[in-house]
Amino acid sequence: MDDPRTTEPRLTSLSHGGGCGCKIAPGVLTGLLRGTRMLPVPDELLVGIETSDDAAVYQLNDHQALVATTDFFMPIVDDPLDFGRIAATNAISDVYAMGATPIMALSLVGMPINTLSSETIAKILEGGAMACRDAGIPIAGGHTIDSVEAIYGLVALGIMDPAHVKRNSGARPGDVLILGKPLGVGIMSAALKKGALGDAGYAQMIAATTRLNKAGPDLARLPGAHAMTDVTGFGLGGHALEMARGSGCDLVLDWAAVPLLAGVSDLASAGYITGASGRNWASYGGDVRLSEAITDIDRAVLTDPQTSGGLLVAIAEQDVESAMAIFADHGFAEATVIGRAVEGTGQLVVR
Template identity: 75%
Template sequence: MTAPLDAAEPRLTSLAHGGGCGCKIAPGVLSGLLRGSAALPVPPELLVGIETSDDAAVYRLNERQALVATTDFFMPVVDDPYDFGRIAATNAISDVYAMGATPVLALAVVGMPINAISHDTIARILDGGASICREAGIPIAGGHTIDSVEPIYGLVALGLVDPARLKRNADARPGDLLVLGKPLGVGVMSAALKKGALSPEGYTRMIDVTTRLNRPGPDLAAIDGVHALTDVTGFGLGGHALEMARGSGCDLMIDWRAVPRLDGIEGLIADGHVTGASARNWASYGDGIALPQGFTDADRALLTDPQTSGGLLVACAPDALAQVQAAFAAHGFDRAAVIGEVAGNATAPRVLLR
């Protein structure tokens, strides 16, 4: 792994109380904070708002186009400024892909402690974000900057989608299979990195997964048998699966042994490298998760592990599985795996681990 540009500068992660999607406010607290927003007027053109905690807002422009709008930003999850920018940009654009949309432009969200880190370091963060936007084929068309106590970087990301191909997180159907596009463990790796316990090989794996754009999103949206789509980020697999379950009114059943995970994760958890966000996540939504006998504390830590720039979670009809797998494979997602299924309708939907 690389060091900050100036060895005399503090580590980026040392300037932040949390990092990556582990900075998110816990879902239980967030739902309380947003109660007042539910009373705001909702125009008929707003196809997706805050009601199901989906990945982005969607506003119909005409019969063939809808605008997808989202923003995501956070404090450093790594110390290398260029990698921090890349990860943050990839994570923000992912929410557009998770709606089945194609990104069209971005705006930068920048808060930096101007007197604590060099201008060169800040420029490297911005360069990293710009490199991912170039990879996605979109411009950074503007943004906003402030002088802040902690370093913050991210994007407002905008995309377009045909309303007929829009994929929500709330339309899973009984009998659907669940497919996860990326392995779990980014939060664990970030915790190990902050303590100097992540190997160079582990760092390489972490950067590879967090800077891989979720390009399969629009291709998945074009498949008739794909019914629901979301990305797994700060609330962990358990939290985002529960959002899908509650939005769809169905239980989700997850085969824990089938869930892909980054190499070496079990050892890092055994050594105590777990984020505080993992415990906060469980406290917020654990009553909606049914764990099997023998499910360990280490398993639970990974289930709730905040995934910065995590993978797409797809609910699809069984006869569409081959197309879904082909869409992932076409974009190099060789760890995509079937991890469970959608059960029948439920009055109090849960995620059931087996």
């Protein structure tokens, strides 16, 4: 009898798009949600869907608020343990992006049980459990289905003081923008799927996507931290634009300062660009002003879908040094000042 470990397909061959590149494009999502009727929003719901924020926040009492989010996607890598770790890390990141501390998670599992071996599926779940152990939280339950494509993710719950909630809509003119992780995960995943990503590149990609954004709660307690989000499927361009729109000011990015994973520029120049990058630009490019110095390759990196990407923080000048120290203390040596918030009408400027 054939060994299923040698006959079953590569995980990425089962997915039409991997990681956060699976997200429905922003413009399409806006159309789907338009006209959706919601119940009246209770006063206790501090953060809902109004500014496309990272998680919902519900106030329990004067000093506690519950943070709830969910995220799941198809494989971005072929190693099942790595896939589980990446998917779980990505889901938990939304809790950190609100400034909260995670407390537990529920698994969301859809697997082609007649295509993948039990061993492979178990490794995906173990990878997710590894990420949750790193975050110090239990997986308290979940739901499973038999699916055509492999799908894995979490419902992640957190707790925080409502006084420290960090929305993606609080940036103020004069704020400094800090990005916690380098860009390029989508480009690397495109290269991986075509067999063009070497061992060093793969190791770099896994290190980035499995690093929990634990700096979030400490950053949220800084008095000058006005807005925070994590950069995921809509790319730096999309998530920065959401911050600009929600805040009612313009964000100006210094493209030369934006950190990239090693080798990403060369991979993008060689054509390893995801389809999601183009869909992202088609959805929101009309509200992005690019200087003449920005090339087509730069634009592809700007819109590159990040899976388990870094935190983007808008913070007052006087707290920048403290914020950089917090990032460093949590292992984010690549955190970089990439621009500023200025007076404006909710647009993104890249120069």
